[in-house]
Amino acid sequence: MIPRSISATLRRNLRQFPLVSLTGPRQSGKTTLLRYEFPEYAYVSLEDPDARALAQDDPRSFLSLYDSHAIFDEAQRVPELFSYLQGKVDESGAPGQYIISGSQNFLLMEAISQSLAGRVAVRHLPPLSYGEVRGTGGQPPTVEEWVVKGGYPRLYDVALNPDEYFPSYIQTYLDRDVRRELGVVKLTEFNRFIALCASRIGNLVNIQSLATECGINVRTAKDWLSVLEQSFIIHLLHPYHRNFGKRLVKTPKLYFADTGLACSLLGIETSEQFLTSYFKGTLFENAVVSELLKGVYAQGKIPSIYFWRDSSGREIDVIVEKGGSIQRAIEIKASATYSPKFFATLDVLGDVLGVLPEAREVVYSGTDTLKTRHGVVRSFADLA
Numbered sequence: 001m002i003p004r005s006i007s008a009t010l011r012r013n014l015r016q017f018p019l020v021s022l023t024g025p026r027q028s029g030k031t032t033l034l035r036y037e038f039p040e041y042a043y044v045s046l047e048d049p050d051a052r053a054l055a056q057d058d059p060r061s062f063l064s065l066y067d068s069h070a071i072f073d074e075a076q077r078v079p080e081l082f083s084y085l086q087g088k089v090d091e092s093g094a095p096g097q098y099i100i101s102g103s104q105n106f107l108l109m110e111a112i113s114q115s116l117a118g119r120v121a122v123r124h125l126p127p128l129s130y131g132e133v134r135g136t137g138g139q140p141p142t143v144e145e146w147v148v149k150g151g152y153p154r155l156y157d158v159a160l161n162p163d164e165y166f167p168s169y170i171q172t173y174l175d176r177d178v179r180r181e182l183g184v185v186k187l188t189e190f191n192r193f194i195a196l197c198a199s200r201i202g203n204l205v206n207i208q209s210l211a212t213e214c215g216i217n218v219r220t221a222k223d224w225l226s227v228l229e230q231s232f233i234i235h236l237l238h239p240y241h242r243n244f245g246k247r248l249v250k251t252p253k254l255y256f257a258d259t260g261l262a263c264s265l266l267g268i269e270t271s272e273q274f275l276t277s278y279f280k281g282t283l284f285e286n287a288v289v290s291e292l293l294k295g296v297y298a299q300g301k302i303p304s305i306y307f308w309r310d311s312s313g314r315e316i317d318v319i320v321e322k323g324g325s326i327q328r329a330i331e332i333k334a335s336a337t338y339s340p341k342f343f344a345t346l347d348v349l350g351d352v353l354g355v356l357p358e359a360r361e362v363v364y365s366g367t368d369t370l371k372t373r374h375g376v377v378r379s380f381a382d383l384a
Contacts, residue, residue, distance in 0.1 A: 002153065004125070006033075010037065018119050019089060022100075023101065023103070025103060025126070025127065026173060029125060030125050043071045069098075075108060082116055085100075109122070124232070126297055128152070130380070130381065138156055143365045147259045148260060148269070148273075150261060161269075162264060163264065192214055194228065197254060201255055201282045201283060202285050239309060255285075257293075259290065284365060288318070288380065291380075310349070316330070329350055338366055338368075343372070357375050359375070365380055
């Protein structure tokens with residue numbers, strides 16, 4: 001098993017909270033991680049019809065079988081169990097009693113907020129990061145191949161090509177999450193909607209355009225965008241403003257949680273196709289944003305990652321904030337060859353935002369990381 005960076009965070013949380021919740025997209029490695037890292041915990045999958053039937057029909061008897069130290073996988077399938085879990089963990093208040101996991105964040109969080117607020121640490125497990133794969137020496141030989149392959153663990157467990165894996169993954173996601181659990185019935189249109197989203201990576205979200213091209217109304221497009229976000233298929237990156245409230249009302253940019261899935265939706269199957277693709281720049285930008293987000297999730301934190309754009313359209317690709325101030329201002333370039341021109345925007349806007357030169361970075365697909373008078377030039381491989 002490829003070691004996951006979040007393992008230390010989960011162990012720490014189990015010493016602090018009665019429950020720990022782990023969510024993430026299907027096949028991101030949640031079950032493998034939990035069973036490997038916590039073998040002392042009993043494992044119960046609520047996808048199993050017998051276990052689910054008992055939990056639904058007689059929650060008290062079900063919990064008496066797993067008095068403590070148990071993992072309830074796909075827990076969102078039995079939301080009525082959460083009220084009984086509340087009483088169970090409150091009896092002793094001891095930390096580390098249960099771990100609950102699931103692939104449908106919206107349903108799981110709805111159940112948690114109703115019954116377990118204040119008792120649970122909520123953590124997220126995205127697909128593998130480049131740093132995690134690199135730690136085993138099993139990373140693809142080039143950054144381009146990483147972007148096309150992505151980080152879903154099964155691609156590294158068995159000899160499976162992305163063009164074989166992702167079509168079946170999408171079908172599974174559509175059937176299990178979208179149709180069965182979230183009640184979306186227009187699967188053909190929804191499938192087209194996902195592909196349209198992939199073609200808009202790195203762009204400001206235009207709901208009206210998505211709705212028109214997909215043949216649906218704006219309300220449905222908004223709902224489907226929320227479905228994709230809550231299923232960890234996409235991430236909406238919000239703009240940075242000094243006034244925090246403004247971040248919530250300005251138009252976000254759209255990225256995918258995994259570039260391999262995005263490439264599959266765009267019909268990009270090889271690194272050669274990627275290098276000549278119209279989407280090369282935005283997909284590499286997506287890869288950088290994803291790596292930054294994965295690093296934050298591994299620490300158990302909420303990402304304070306944004307982009308910045310002024311009224312004239314000048315833009316900084318990524319702003320990393322901490323404690324109300326900008327810690328990193330990052331420009332992303334898909335080129336493998338560094339040019340001082342990469343810092344042109346950062347030189348101007350960095351002064352406007354009060355970002356010190358040492359906090360200004362250009363991330364590119366080359367192999368060398370170096371310091372310049374403008375800021376740091378960072379290789380994608382060194383993001384971790």
